[in-house]
Amino acid sequence: MASDVFPATLNTWIGGELNRGSSGRLKVNQYLMSTYAWPLRVYYLGTNLRWLGEPDDVIGGFFASRLAQGEFFGKWQASGIRLRRWLMNSFSYYLMEMRREHRKQRTAVEAIDEPVTFSGDPNAALDQAAAVAFVRQAMLEAQKVCESDDLGDHWQIFLRHHLEGAPFADLGKEYGVDAARATVMARTATRKFRAALRDVLERDGVAPERIDEEIQMLVKEIGS
Amino acid sequence: MTGKPSSESAGKTPWPQDMSMEKASLFLRLGMSAPRRPVDDLIDRLNQPDGKRWLPGALEDGPMRGMGTPLDLLVNGKATVQQCMLIKDHSKVFVRKAMDNEAKMAGIAGYFLAIAAGLRHHGVLLTARERAGLRDILLDLAEALAEPYRALVSQAALSAPAAGSAAGNQPKD
Structure with a gap:
C-alpha cells in the first residue's frame, strides 16, 4: 500500500526495514522493544497511572497497539522529534486510553478524568x-x-x-x-x-x- | 580462547537496571568521535586488502632506503637510538616531499614505527609533537598492523604517555 511506504530520507535504517515489508516491520518492532522498553518503564513507574497494570504488560500492549498502525512511524518522522520523546508522548496517550477503558468497566468512583502527571521532570x-x-x-x-x-x-x-x-x-x-x-x-x-x-x-x-x-x-x- | 571469565556475570551485557550511571557515562563517552589525524590515513591504507604486505616494501623502498630492513632495525631492535631518530627525521622529510599518497603513507609509517622502536627498545620518546595523544595513536596503528609490527607498536604504546598525561620519557625534539 502506498500509504505504508516509509519516507526513507529521514531515517535510513527504520525506513529501509519498513519498506521491506512484514519481515522488516518485525525487525523494527523487536528493535524498538529491545531499546525503548526500559525508558518507557521508567516513565510509566513515575506517572500517576502506574496502577493500570504490570509495567511489562502495559508496555507490551502499547507496542502492540501502536506498531500495528501503518502511519505510526510516518507521523514520528513528520514530528521531527527524537524517537524516545515520540514514544513517550504516544505512550502517555495510550495510558489515557487505557484508563478510559478501565473506567468503562468500573463504577463512577474512578470517573475523574485527571491528566497523566509525572513525579519530577x-x-x-x-x-x-x-x-x-x-x-x-x-x-x-x-x-x-x-x-x-x-x-x-x-x-x-x-x-x-x-x-x-x-x-x-x-x-x-x-x-x-x-x-x-x-x-x-x-x-x-x-x-x-x-x-x-x-x-x-x-x-x-x-x-x-x-x-x-x-x-x-x-x-x-x-x-x- | 585459552581463558574463561572468572564468574558467571563476567563478560555479560548488563541489564539496564544493573548498569550504574557512572558506567553508562563511561560507555557513552566511548561513542564520541575523534578528530581525524594523519595516522588515520595510514590506518586506512593498512586496512586495504594488500595493506599488510605493502608495509615492509614501502618502508624499504621509501624512507628507510639503504638503511636496512624494518624488521631488523625496528622490530628486532637493531637500530640504535640515533638510528631510530634518523629514520624518524628521514620519514618526516619523506612525507613533506612525497609526490603521491603511497609515498606519504610510507613516510608516516616510518615516522611512527621509529618512535615505537625508540620507546620499545630504548625507552626513549623521540618526539614531543605527538606527545599528548601518542598512546592512542600507537594503539590505533597497532590494530591495523600485522605481526610482528603489531607487537612492536602495541608494546610501545603501553610505555607512551596517555592523552592528558604529564608522564613519559624525555622527548628528544
Whole structure:
C-alpha cells in the first residue's frame, strides 16, 4: 500500500526495514522493544497511572497497539522529534486510553478524568533511562558484530575491562595474550561499540553530524 | 580462547537496571568521535586488502632506503637510538616531499614505527609533537598492523604517555 511506504530520507535504517515489508516491520518492532522498553518503564513507574497494570504488560500492549498502525512511524518522522520523546508522548496517550477503558468497566468512583502527571521532570527521567538503554543496545549489537567477525575474545576483553575494571595484564593472562595485545584487542571492540552506539542514536533521530553533541547532552543528563 | 571469565556475570551485557550511571557515562563517552589525524590515513591504507604486505616494501623502498630492513632495525631492535631518530627525521622529510599518497603513507609509517622502536627498545620518546595523544595513536596503528609490527607498536604504546598525561620519557625534539 502506498500509504505504508516509509519516507526513507529521514531515517535510513527504520525506513529501509519498513519498506521491506512484514519481515522488516518485525525487525523494527523487536528493535524498538529491545531499546525503548526500559525508558518507557521508567516513565510509566513515575506517572500517576502506574496502577493500570504490570509495567511489562502495559508496555507490551502499547507496542502492540501502536506498531500495528501503518502511519505510526510516518507521523514520528513528520514530528521531527527524537524517537524516545515520540514514544513517550504516544505512550502517555495510550495510558489515557487505557484508563478510559478501565473506567468503562468500573463504577463512577474512578470517573475523574485527571491528566497523566509525572513525579519530577519526565523528559530528564526519560533521557537518563534512554542513555542506559542506548548503551545496552549498542553493547548487544557490537557483541553480535564482534562474534560474527570472530572477535569474541576482543569483545570480552573490552567489556570486562570497561565494565568490571579488569586490568589488561590480568585479562591478557586469561586469554593467553600479553597486556599490549589485550589493549589492542579492546581497542578493536571499542571501534565496533562506537559504531553501534552511533547507529542507535541515529535511529533515535539524531543527525549524524550532531551525534557527539547528543552524547555530551546525555552524559550531562545522567550526571556522571 | 585459552581463558574463561572468572564468574558467571563476567563478560555479560548488563541489564539496564544493573548498569550504574557512572558506567553508562563511561560507555557513552566511548561513542564520541575523534578528530581525524594523519595516522588515520595510514590506518586506512593498512586496512586495504594488500595493506599488510605493502608495509615492509614501502618502508624499504621509501624512507628507510639503504638503511636496512624494518624488521631488523625496528622490530628486532637493531637500530640504535640515533638510528631510530634518523629514520624518524628521514620519514618526516619523506612525507613533506612525497609526490603521491603511497609515498606519504610510507613516510608516516616510518615516522611512527621509529618512535615505537625508540620507546620499545630504548625507552626513549623521540618526539614531543605527538606527545599528548601518542598512546592512542600507537594503539590505533597497532590494530591495523600485522605481526610482528603489531607487537612492536602495541608494546610501545603501553610505555607512551596517555592523552592528558604529564608522564613519559624525555622527548628528544
